[in-house]
Amino acid sequence: MTHCETTRSSVRTTPDTALESAARPVTIALAGQPNVGKSTIFNILTGLNQHVGNWPGKTVEQKMGECTHHGMCFTLVDLPGTYSLTANSEEERIAREYIIREQPDVVIAVVDAAILERSLYLLAELLALPSPVVLALNMMDVAEQQGIQIEAQVLQAALGVPVVPMSASRAEGVRELLDTVGVLLSGQFDYCPSVPTIRTDHQVILDQIVSTVADYVPDPYSVSWIALKLLEGDVQVLALIEGQLSPERWRSVQQLLRTHEDAILDVAGARYDWIGRMIRAAVVRPRAGQVSVTERLDRVATHPLWGIVALLGILGVAFWLTYALGTPMQVWLDEVVIQGLATWLGGVLAGAPAWVSSLLIDGVLSGAGLMVTFVPILVIFFAILGVLEDTGYMARGAYVMDRFMHLMGLHGKSFLPLCLGFGCNVPAVMGSRILESRRARLLTILLAPLVPCTARMAVLATLVPVFFPSHTFWVTWGLVGLNLAVLALVGIVLSRTVFRGGDEAFIMELPLYHTPNLRTIGISVWQNLVAFVQKAGTVILAVSVVIWALSSYPGPGISNSVLAMVGRALEPVGRLMGLDWPMLVAMLTSFVAKENTIATLGILYNTREGGAHLGTALSGALTPAAALAFLAAQMLFVPCVGTVAATYQETRSWRWTLFGIVLLLALSFGAGVLFYQGASLFGLEG
Amino acid sequence: MVERLVPLTQLRESEEGAVADLFGGAGLVARLATLGFTPGAPVTMIQNYGHGPLIVSVRDTRIALGRGQAAKIRVHRRNGRDTL
Numbered sequence: 103m104t105h106c107e108t109t110r111s112s113v114r115t116t117p118d119t120a121l122e123s124a125a126r127p128v129t130i131a132l133a134g135q136p137n138v139g140k141s142t143i144f145n146i147l148t149g150l151n152q153h154v155g156n157w158p159g160k161t162v163e164q165k166m167g168e169c170t171h172h173g174m175c176f177t178l179v180d181l182p183g184t185y186s187l188t189a190n191s192e193e194e195r196i197a198r199e200y201i202i203r204e205q206p207d208v209v210i211a212v213v214d215a216a217i218l219e220r221s222l223y224l225l226a227e228l229l230a231l232p233s234p235v236v237l238a239l240n241m242m243d244v245a246e247q248q249g250i251q252i253e254a255q256v257l258q259a260a261l262g263v264p265v266v267p268m269s270a271s272r273a274e275g276v277r278e279l280l281d282t283v284g285v286l287l288s289g290q291f292d293y294c295p296s297v298p299t300i301r302t303d304h305q306v307i308l309d310q311i312v313s314t315v316a317d318y319v320p321d322p323y324s325v326s327w328i329a330l331k332l333l334e335g336d337v338q339v340l341a342l343i344e345g346q347l348s349p350e351r352w353r354s355v356q357q358l359l360r361t362h363e364d365a366i367l368d369v370a371g372a373r374y375d376w377i378g379r380m381i382r383a384a385v386v387r388p389r390a391g392q393v394s395v396t397e398r399l400d401r402v403a404t405h406p407l408w409g410i411v412a413l414l415g416i417l418g419v420a421f422w423l424t425y426a427l428g429t430p431m432q433v434w435l436d437e438v439v440i441q442g443l444a445t446w447l448g449g450v451l452a453g454a455p456a457w458v459s460s461l462l463i464d465g466v467l468s469g470a471g472l473m474v475t476f477v478p479i480l481v482i483f484f485a486i487l488g489v490l491e492d493t494g495y496m497a498r499g500a501y502v503m504d505r506f507m508h509l510m511g512l513h514g515k516s517f518l519p520l521c522l523g524f525g526c527n528v529p530a531v532m533g534s535r536i537l538e539s540r541r542a543r544l545l546t547i548l549l550a551p552l553v554p555c556t557a558r559m560a561v562l563a564t565l566v567p568v569f570f571p572s573h574t575f576w577v578t579w580g581l582v583g584l585n586l587a588v589l590a591l592v593g594i595v596l597s598r599t600v601f602r603g604g605d606e607a608f609i610m611e612l613p614l615y616h617t618p619n620l621r622t623i624g625i626s627v628w629q630n631l632v633a634f635v636q637k638a639g640t641v642i643l644a645v646s647v648v649i650w651a652l653s654s655y656p657g658p659g660i661s662n663s664v665l666a667m668v669g670r671a672l673e674p675v676g677r678l679m680g681l682d683w684p685m686l687v688a689m690l691t692s693f694v695a696k697e698n699t700i701a702t703l704g705i706l707y708n709t710r711e712g713g714a715h716l717g718t719a720l721s722g723a724l725t726p727a728a729a730l731a732f733l734a735a736q737m738l739f740v741p742c743v744g745t746v747a748a749t750y751q752e753t754r755s756w757r758w759t760l761f762g763i764v765l766l767l768a769l770s771f772g773a774g775v776l777f778y779q780g781a782s783l784f785g786l787e788g
Numbered sequence: 789m790v791e792r793l794v795p796l797t798q799l800r801e802s803e804e805g806a807v808a809d810l811f812g813g814a815g816l817v818a819r820l821a822t823l824g825f826t827p828g829a830p831v832t833m834i835q836n837y838g839h840g841p842l843i844v845s846v847r848d849t850r851i852a853l854g855r856g857q858a859a860k861i862r863v864h865r866r867n868g869r870d871t872l
Binding site: 363 | 809810814815816817818819820821822823824826827828829834835837840841843846847848849850851852853854856857
């Protein structure tokens with residue numbers, strides 16, 4: 103079935119949807135399996151010159167970027183990382199639809215030289231699509247460390263496609279990769295790919311399918327590709343062709359397929375056999391027997407007991423580092439930069455109407471300032487998680503957590519987005535994209551706001567010493583523990599009621615450990631931060647202004663505002679938790695951003711107590727029972743607006759978004775009442 | 789040399805085998821086949837505590853599998869330490 107096709111010329115006249123420019127740049131699509139260093143290559147080529155968005159109508163991230171090389175302009179499209187191109191997941195559908203519909207000038211297939219056999223599987227699938235392929239043989243350094251020798255020239259001769267050896271984490275081979283793309287486009291490479299063949303009896307069936315559907319395959323699909331995917335039992339292609347054929351013709355196709363339901367195993371097996379033939383002469387492997395670094399580390403990292411101990415230790419150090427380094431910076435930003443700006447703005451606006459300066463200083467600046475002060479903490483936290491992810495450790499964390507996640511009807515992978523939630527719940531909600539099923543995504547999104555984020559930790563750090571000066575440590579960690587216990591409990595209940603009946607398949611690659619790449623981590627930190635600033639920040643800013651208006655009018659002062667009226671109206675409810683209206687208002691404003699609680703309390707108690715210090719004012723205002731109820735309710739209170747916005751964006755459902763809000767509202771109120779009444783019983787009332 | 793057909797979950801740590809066949813839904817079979825679990829592929833059990841997920845090495849890759857998924861893969865157990 104081998105046949106040669108000449109390389110198409112670089113200038114084509116396909117309708118341009120994504121990019122409009124006079125001299126059409128060459129479009130390169132980057133394809134590869136997860137963990138092969140595809141993002142590293144994309145980041146080296148484009149730097150920060152990239153646009154991150156979503157694939158149209160999808161919640162899968164789309165990255166595009168530009169670069170120039172020897173006067174040629176390249177547009178790079180980073181396809182989602184996928185193991186194959188069968189319609190098993192949204193990512194796989196997106197990757198193949200892009201190549202088929204947009205027909206990029208070149209597809210770069212990135213493979214991991216250290217696991218060449220497995221990662222060449224995607225190449226076998228890519229060669230069945232129209233665009234010419236360049237093979238980026240990445241991680242040559244890792245392969246070398248393991249004693250694996252690969253002769254790129256031999257592999258190139260066998261495959262019939264250009265092969266470029268490289269080590270992207272050391273920025274080696276990137277220039278050669280673009281050179282090779284140029285050579286291929288200029289037609290100087292004898293592009294003649296070898297393609298896999300399947301078992302003879304299946305080949306007969308394949309030919310029959312081809313002749314049955316040949317006249318009915320819609321553009322731009324090729325008949326041979328469609329026939330192969332039908333044989334593989336690809337659900338999307340089956341549906342597509344069913345819609346094109348007459349019922350009789352469709353039945354005859356079904357008949358053929360039904361007698362060969364095991365064909366997927368043969369097709370996949372044939373691809374691996376082909377890979378075996380391709381690499382036989384090119385690869386020299388070391389003798390088995392030596393214990394690799396990965397093996398040694400995994401003896402601890404994946405152990406059911408020591409693995410959990412290691413995970414807790416690593417996360418403990420991560421949190422300690424985050425707060426030890428981040429908190430002083432946060433305080434400095436708040437006290438020096440933001441307060442300084444406020445003073446300066448106050449001076450500049452001295453002549454302006456009072457409401458203007460109030461809007462700008464108390465509304466806009468305090469809203470934006472709040473956000474800015476969290477940047478150092480988030481940068482440190484995301485950087486540490488980035489290192490853990492890039493070394494390959496996080497997959498081990500997910501693996502040892504799998505047993506616990508199963509109790510909640512989830513599996514280990516859900517641990518990864520939830521872990522991001524300790525920084526900020528917004529990336530946690532967005533991170534749920536890595537999960538395969540909608541059920542698992544929804545459940546993870548609903549649980550994410552129960553992970554105590556840095557903002558709530560800041561509230562605890564301020565208020566616990568005020569209320570419980572002699573038991574700060576135990577109360578703080580007790581409340582964090584409460585949050586996590588509630589998370590587990592809610593997960594257990596939801597997975598047995600609303601989300602019953604899901605059997606999540608847990609299939610996850612444990613990549614080899616390797617030294618982290620600073621550039622990759624830097625860019626991942628940057629993107630998480632942008633998500634926080636864009637998604638959380640803009641909403642926080644907008645709602646800050648609304649809350650400012652509600653707390654300023656009709657006035658005078660916050661005690662006579664709409665917000666206070668709402669607080670007073672809710673006081674009967676609050677009394678069940680031992681709380682008066684200012685505490686309720688403080689909690690309500692935390693809807694904008696959790697750390698707002700402190701700012702609101704500051705305003706309310708300053709005005710009421712005539713400028714007394716917040717600490718003294720507060721500690722006198724609440725009984726220990728009420729204080730405990732307030733902190734518990736505050737920790738479980740509805741997700742902040744940023745998280746709500748992200749929840750809607752990811753679920754595209756107001757129903758589920760609302761469900762999440764009501765759920766937390768009920769939990770928060772329930773915990774508040776329970777703690778107040780319970781603590782009162784034990785005599786903490788006075 | 790006796791070879792026995794057993795579910796993957798039966799392989800003990802560091803025991804080797806070869807994939808015989810896969811069961812289950814088309815989606816699961818396709819995902820597993822893609823990762824290299826095709827008939828004849830050699831596998832080595834890396835970690836298996838008899839409960840919870842397990843780790844198996846196939847085509848130079850360590851794959852963590854839920855027990856339910858691993859039970860869908862039948863393997864020829866390589867003889868040698870199969871004396872229990």
